[in-house]
Amino acid sequence: MLLELSLPLINPHMAHARVDSILVRPDKKIAIGQAILELTVDLSDQFPHDCPPVSYYRLCASEAAWLRHLAIAAGEKAAVGTLLATFSKTSDEAVENCASRALRTTVVGVTRQWQPW
Amino acid sequence: MAALVTVLDLSLGPLTGDNFVIYRSGLRWLVSDGHVCRAGEPIAFCNIGLRSSDGEIRSTAPFLREQTDFQLTLAAPMPGTLHQLPDASRGGWLDQLDRYQHWSESFIPGSLDITGGAGNQSRWRLIFSAGERMTELAEDRSGRLTGWRRIRRAWHGERSDHGTLASLGTCEQNGVFLGEQHDFSELLAASPGSLHVIHVGDENLVPAAAVLSDRMRRDAGANALLAADMTQAVLGGPVTPGPADWHYAGSALSALTRCPLSERYDLLSRQGLSPSVAVNAVVLSVNAEPKVILRHRKLGYRAYWHRFRVDTTGQAIRNWLNVSFEALSRTIDDIQTDLRELCKLLAERGVKHVLIMNALSTSGGESIFTYAPFSQALGDELPSVRMKELNLMLHDLAEETDIAIVDVDSIAAGLGAAAHLPDGVHQSGPMQDEVRGEILHILEQRDFFAPPRA
Incomplete structure (x- = not known):
């Protein structure tokens, strides 16, 4: 069974998110709870905003699966609903098939480490 | 008829x-x-x-x-x-x-x-x-x-028995205090007694408790030392300061070397001139308490500016911040200690009422089914957990000090955070009205206002 991971609508005001880091590798198995991606949702990325509301999120798997294909790279910006990755329940399933459903995930707001300028 | x-x-x-x-x-x-x-x-x-x-x-x-x-x-x-x-x-x-x-x-x-x-x-x-x-x-x-x-203030002009309330927080307090017309109209209209209100924005320096305490403690000599060090560091750095650096440096230096609790606030009313009135109450915000603030490596003072403000200034200022300051990571206990110290300093200055706005402690954007994957202390990694811990810390602080908590978290939950507090900080007009009303209610309960005349 193929499973898709698309960019979820985390905040009703967001249109995009930036993929900051990809924490899994193709053809590797991910476990329940394992972090897949880290995202930045910047609600000011379409319009200038004093005190920009920037939030950081992590997408984690809520089920075990094999990562078969990554459709995005770290640093890229994706629109809500964009396909980010394809997973399968077994390691050898043909990825040409249509996905049966979305990968079950957990969306977590996270704190980022302090960075100098 | x-x-x-x-x-x-x-x-x-x-x-x-x-x-x-x-x-x-x-x-x-x-x-x-x-x-x-x-x-x-x-x-x-x-x-x-x-x-x-x-x-x-x-x-x-x-x-x-x-x-x-x-x-x-x-x-x-x-x-x-x-x-x-x-x-x-x-x-x-x-x-x-x-x-x-x-x-x-x-x-x-x-x-x-x-x-x-x-x-x-x-x-x-x-x-x-x-x-x-x-x-x-x-x-x-x-x-x-x-x-x-630097400071905006307004007061009723009919009587001279004002209570003086100072707002020292982040941008969430702007609308609560200044109102829709940015002129304090709503607050003054809703106040049950004579009110003098002072609002200090956070663009020049975020008033985290530690930052505010340091400002209150510094005397003229310490301020002169700070100014000399800053001048040397900014001008002696590897980058020639540009217009954005000079603007930032001027506003930051002004905020670092002056304190809103030490300013002279004169009032005029129908009853005449009231020179240099004292601040009786302050409203702070737990949203002004980030996990990491800056500490000057040499002089030890603490400071904090919003990252987006620094991002848009020049390289000379960013270099000054990177070289002259170190990141000071704070636990919830550290922040409680900072607030406790600030309350003590405020009491010494005659401030009788300290109100602290708590934070929205839930996130509609999350779907956490298990916390098992998170190995660190949850509050260090998850903002929604950290906000809960900060709110609980305020209750602990209220047990041992006389602070009052403005329960923004509860007001947001009652109104609906998705509609009225969509990013956790910036409130809708109706929510600002509710928070404003709650602040006035707390002050009234604490006998902040002079009794009405017979």
């Missing part, structure tokens, strides 16, 4: 400033002729000035740093239909500069058509506002309290 309509001519009424002569500009109308006014609604404003009898402004004069934008708003004492008198406004600079007309208590700038009796109302209600410009270059005479200001 139609109600009887009475024309009520309302004068400016008496106003004296001890030995000072009061000047004023012409009026700028806030509502049009024929407007149906609510009781207390601001209808016009002018600039005013206090001069010695020889016309000079001396260094000991009241409102010294606020003279250029000292303003007075006339508010309707009762509901009625406004009739503007033609001489009240002269237009142009004569409605902006205070030096061309004396205050005349018998002058009638307008009248109200009212139904029913006027009681003993025969004059406009007065609301004063003032605010020191961040720099004299930041002149903006387009309205009330307009332009870039």
